[in-house]
Amino acid sequence: MSSLAWIDFDESERQRAQRIMALFQERETRDELGLGGIRDSIADHLFPGTSTIQTRLRYMLFIPWIFRMLEGSSAGSDQLATNARALENRLANALKAGGESNGIIGRDAGADLQRLPSSVYWAGLGAWGIRLFPGSTDNLFSSMRHLQHGRPRIRESEDAASEAQSLQIWTPSLPPMPKDLLETAHFNLTLDEAQFIIDRLVAHQPNSLLAFLARSGSGEADCDNIWEHPQLVDFPHETRILVGHAAMFSSVIHGASLLYNLLLSQMREKSEWIERYESRLADWRAGLDMPAIRAWSLDAFWQVIEHPAHSIRPAAKRFVSDWLALLTSDGIGDGHLTPAARLVQDRERRLKTSQSRFANRAVRDRWTGASGAEPLTFRWAQAKSHLRDIANAE
Known part of the structure; x- marks a missing residue:
């Protein structure tokens, strides 16, 4: 079980800054008329933790598994970031080796990838209670210098009360990592992994439509908009x-x-x-x-x-x-x-x-002829993909 010493910062402000930065990164969030706050309020009620640049659901497990490989390292924060990037690049190669073609982040960019999977899924990992550490990846790498075999180094002057303030990085119920993850990987969830995701959603986003649909097994609905869902009458x-x-x-x-x-x-x-x-x-x-x-x-x-x-x-x-x-x-x-x-x-x-x-x-x-010209769907496409991955677990 991994834990870190408490970091002193305003969590609400940090999360707000991360959301703003994420919006700048996402191609499909063009907001020419300044209505993004309305759009995202609705999307975060319905499908919290999702993002328009997410691809496949199993990245919600890939990222914790990869980052756990770094725990116990004596490397500095910059080297840890470099090592994490290398592992994420290896994951892309492992997915290609496993026969995957669609949904691989970094499939074509390789080592030049600018937006790492960890940055795409980091907020979602927190929203779903998979990530318990409250900071950014940079915060995590800085704090991991204090880890030794997954436990914080507590100075002799610190007592048990100080140690009690330590925080875990990942939920203890995280499923085990496949032994050959970085050799050959797949997007298919196991039944246990799918149930883990459902349990996280129900526990941490119980009032969301995403949790309701995941728990009810409604992952095969092939509609363009959530208001066209065949089980709409059954929604809360x-x-x-x-x-x-x-x-x-x-x-x-x-x-x-x-x-x-x-x-x-x-x-x-x-x-x-x-x-x-x-x-x-x-x-x-x-x-x-x-x-x-x-x-x-x-x-x-x-x-x-x-x-x-x-x-x-x-x-x-x-x-x-x-x-x-x-x-x-x-x-x-x-x-x-x-x-x-x-x-x-x-x-x-x-x-x-x-x-x-x-x-x-x-x-x-310089305008190329289209800016936010499609109807708003509030991230239903990404939620639908994740629900399909849960429904197809085996």
Whole structure:
């Protein structure tokens, strides 16, 4: 059993900083209209610990197994980080040797990999109670210098009370590591490993939809959106309410993202892009359930999605409210001079200031034709993949 001496830092601030840095790393989190806090509040209620750059679920075990290989080392923090990188690169090679092709982080980059699997899964490991150490990987490497055979070196002047403040790195119930992990590896979970993941979710995220679906064995649902799930009626009552709000928000706000892309396409005078976004906006309008949208309560929405890890700014709430008001009154037009167009442009200008694509031609000319143009799905694709891995355990 591994343990570390207490590290003195503000855990809530550290976690907030890690989330912000993670957002900068993820390609699919483009937030041109400053609505990421809303999106992530919903996603973290439904599927906590997931990320848009996660691939396969067994990385939640690979990372603890690899890091346990470093415990007891007398190396300094920099060398430990180097050693960890080498082990993660070896894991990628072992997965290729095991016949895996899709989902390998670093499959093509090799030793040049910039985003290590540990950085992709670190927050999730903590959220699911697999990682008990509260710090970052850098914090861990700095602290591991004090480890000797998995136990902290306690100075003679320190008493039992000080030792009691030590923290474990990983949950003691972590399944055993395969002996040939770094020779040949697979993404398939064993039944015991799958049950371990379910137990962690139920214990540490009991109110999440992810825990409910993992425990109920609903991993084979092949739907694009969580609100299309065939077992939706069986979801817990509060979760069904949240999913309903998520579906409504995704439907309503998708038009703002499409209009943003259309306006830029018009400014770039790209006829192919213009035609594409005009068509997509028309399809969006045709698919709206206007009676349901008019009955939608934003006050109830803000209350339901409130999450301690995310702060939704008043300006973001005003934008959503103003967009909804336009949608339910005058409708949303295509031109630059419509109220909806002005609302979208003003919002982006305030957020990006001198880097606004509407205000800065050089920045606009570098735009490649698509920014956040897909409907929000709140990480359902990643959650669905993880649930499938649990369902296919053998």
